[in-house]
Amino acid sequence: MVDLIIIGGGPAGVAGGVYAARKQLKTVLIAEELGGQSTVSEGIENWVGTPRIPGADLAKSFKEHLESVKGAFVELALGERVTGLTKTDVGFTATTKSGKEFSAKAVLIASGAGRRTLDIPGASTFEHKGLTYCASCDGPLFGGMDVAVVGGGNAGFETAAQLLAYAKSVTLLHRGAAFKADPVTVEKVCAHPNMRALKNAEPTEIRGEQFVTGLTYKDKISGESHTLDVAGIFVEVGVIPNTDFVGTLIDLDPVKRVVVDPRTQRTSVEGIWAAGDCTDELYHQNNIAAGDGVKALEDIYLWVKTRS
Numbered sequence: 001m002v003d004l005i006i007i008g009g010g011p012a013g014v015a016g017g018v019y020a021a022r023k024q025l026k027t028v029l030i031a032e033e034l035g036g037q038s039t040v041s042e043g044i045e046n047w048v049g050t051p052r053i054p055g056a057d058l059a060k061s062f063k064e065h066l067e068s069v070k071g072a073f074v075e076l077a078l079g080e081r082v083t084g085l086t087k088t089d090v091g092f093t094a095t096t097k098s099g100k101e102f103s104a105k106a107v108l109i110a111s112g113a114g115r116r117t118l119d120i121p122g123a124s125t126f127e128h129k130g131l132t133y134c135a136s137c138d139g140p141l142f143g144g145m146d147v148a149v150v151g152g153g154n155a156g157f158e159t160a161a162q163l164l165a166y167a168k169s170v171t172l173l174h175r176g177a178a179f180k181a182d183p184v185t186v187e188k189v190c191a192h193p194n195m196r197a198l199k200n201a202e203p204t205e206i207r208g209e210q211f212v213t214g215l216t217y218k219d220k221i222s223g224e225s226h227t228l229d230v231a232g233i234f235v236e237v238g239v240i241p242n243t244d245f246v247g248t249l250i251d252l253d254p255v256k257r258v259v260v261d262p263r264t265q266r267t268s269v270e271g272i273w274a275a276g277d278c279t280d281e282l283y284h285q286n287n288i289a290a291g292d293g294v295k296a297l298e299d300i301y302l303w304v305k306t307r308s
């Protein structure tokens with residue numbers, strides 16, 4: 001039985017782990033891997049204090065920071081996936097896929113989020129046959145080809161920027177009337193001569209034979225359908241919170257994000273806090289996730305120390 005279980009090794013969980021170590025709380029940090037979602041990013045340019053850092057290096061620095069401060073206080077249980085979280089008489093127990101159990105007085109859920117998938121005809125048929133959710137993994141396979149990106153947020157534009165390094169052309173489709181990505185990113189990416197970005201464009205079908213040959217979309221203004229002749233389609237249409245393991249233990253919002261008090265990161269159940277992209281936080285960024293983790297630890301520390 002330790003003081004605290006932290007679930008997640010992204011910026012929220014790692015910030016929580018660093019603060020737990022410095023506050024000398026007996027902690028187990030359980031995570032499938034350290035780094036979080038932006039590990040796949042080629043260059044993060046808004047991690048405060050660091051003008052530019054590749055996602056893989058950010059993950060490395062998280063590990064180094066944790067290793068350097070953890071001492072005898074923070075145990076790292078990496079490569080473990082939490083599949084259940086239950087309340088006990090004395091606290092909480094987290095169960096992992098490999099069958100391990102960890103018990104603690106308090107829990108910080110920092111399990112982040114994963115990718116939302118495209119739900120149109122052809123999407124499941126052509127997944128891994130031209131339709132992909134990871135530009136860093138699959139982008140180089142489409143060298144010299146015409147490709148499309150679905151999604152007009154930061155992830156969509158960042159994906160387009162990566163693809164422009166190999167692809168013949170990139171067409172980005174966004175179904176809304178205004179791009180959601182930061183204006184500076186939109187401007188930079190759209191300045192590339194091989195880049196085209198369309199608003200009010202609703203994807204309706206993935207076309208192909210053995211592999212993708214096209215993407216049909218509806219122009220929401222004119223109502224007309226068009227087909228782009230593309231060999232690759234990269235989807236960046238949002239995220240799904242990794243909260244399945246909480247079941248009905250704590251309150252979730254309609255899209256299954258953990259409802260938190262933004263002043264303290266407390267959830268609906270005393271003894272459980274949540275931080276970062278798994279919460280109903282309005283903005284999802286590395287710095288915000290880390291800040292949430294810090295805020296939670298300040299509150300957890302007071303709670304643990306005033307209880308025992």
Ligand SMILES: Cc1cc2nc3c(=O)[nH]c(=O)nc-3n(C[C@H](O)[C@H](O)[C@H](O)COP(=O)(O)OP(=O)(O)OC[C@H]3O[C@@H](n4cnc5c(N)ncnc54)[C@H](O)[C@@H]3O)c2cc1C
Binds near residue numbers: 011038082114158284
């Ligand atoms: C491609 C891309 C680029 C981005 N670029 C930027 C950027 O430039 N700047 C910026 O500020 N933000 C960026 N973001 C957003 C940023 O990455 C997120 O806001 C941030 O990672 C959220 O941190 P988090 O700790 O809440 O969760 P995550 O980063 O999602 O980390 C979740 C952690 O929990 C672990 N986990 C999940 N489920 C379980 C489970 N059941 N059991 C155990 N462990 C589990 C995961 O392995 C991971 O370690 C980007 C996102 C993407 C997808």
